[in-house]
Amino acid sequence: MMAAVGTPAATAMAASGTAEDLAATALALARRFAAGATMWCVAPQWPPHGRHVAVEFVHPVIVGKRALPAIAVEGADAVAAVRLLARPGDVLLVVSAADDPVGADLLRRSEAWGLIRVWLGAGLRPGGPSGPAGGRADHVVWLDGDDPAMASRSGDVVLLYHLLWELTQVVLEHPGLLKHGFASGPESGPECDDEVCITCSDQGRVAEVQAVHQDGRVEVLVHGAPETVDASLVQIVAPGDLLLVHAGVALTVLTDTPDVST
């Protein structure tokens, strides 16, 4: 195995802590599966990868391993489909490069839907080369490099989700670790790289607008639960908008896809 140490993929994965990220993600994933979650798999730029990761979990290649509910979602209405199908506490798995607009949109919205967000990716890391991808997903496993298209074809991206499956199955053999340490929310707080960390601080929570009333109140989803909030502080809102809400009041309308350059 000595020859492998110098290969680009092995070096990049070792440098960026890929193995540790995979381990933490597998633990979170196994706990969600043990609690009855379904994993929704979306790879907008690379649909075959979305189907491949789903079939790994549904039909394990190793006889005797547990079949787990994973479903690939694709096409132009992937966002609407996951919104409709997923239940709070389910898992969203996005396989994409940092600049994938559909993947980014899903990751942003699914916080309001109450999903645990896992992002497997390749290429330039969201948030910049050394920056954390935190806040954009609960668990990020990234293959650093400058060519995500090549990584998606070289076997590297396939390797990432093969390992995620393998490690998740190992965790499932440790029932004592599946019973506690989680609720319906994320396993662990995301890293905070924004001025206002929307998950960790009391500044607000992400909400998706479901319906708008004449009197300025709006129906929203927060962590998958419906709430009515006062939107009189914010500009015109429409169903589908994302809001930052706090204490029953919408503080601001969240803008579109965050800048992923640096």
Place this chain on the structure above:
Amino acid sequence: MTADPTGFLYPFIESEERDSASLLVDLARSAREKIAQSTALRTATLARLDDELAGAGGAMADRFRRGARLLAFGNGGSATDAEGAVDLFRRPPGGRPLPALSLVDDRAVLTALASDVGFDLVFSRQIIAHGRADDIAVGFSTSGDSVNVRRGLEEAARRGLLTVGLSGYEGGAMAASGTIAHRLVVRSESVHRIQEAQNALMLRLWSIVQQQLRACGREGGSP
């Protein structure tokens, strides 16, 4: 549960286990080892099959020059790898887009064939319908024993298509088949490591094809 006399050997056994820290260390070590194994296998396989890849890639380039289409197929994860190969040829990250079709895409055709003639024939029947003598058939199977993939390739060979079969382990029935022109075997016992290496093999084949088509284009352009 009765007391296990060997229980003292496993302080966190089963449901008593509460601390995930040691498991996380083990998982990360396992991941690192498998990353190393995967990259080593891909490097070794590309080196071992260098001549065979050059031959297959050159033959594919010749076919593409004559208007060939690449028809790819496989089952399960290998079906998605076939789709990935089609995507690579049709929407390449660089170079010339080339015509390629996946024989696992059409649910109507797949279910009709599976229901009426059996799953063993889902690819060979499509080869009969779509295959032209100048085309290229690429079949993916990790075991090399997938009956429908082998029969698809054998039907393709009978019809004059260029046949490329990717398999694993010792190559299975596909490696033993005398009719498949290019048999690329990833020598591993792990389905996952085999699939990762098959991705690398297809990327190399695509790269050889693009190189050859560029070289040909230059020759053709300079009198």
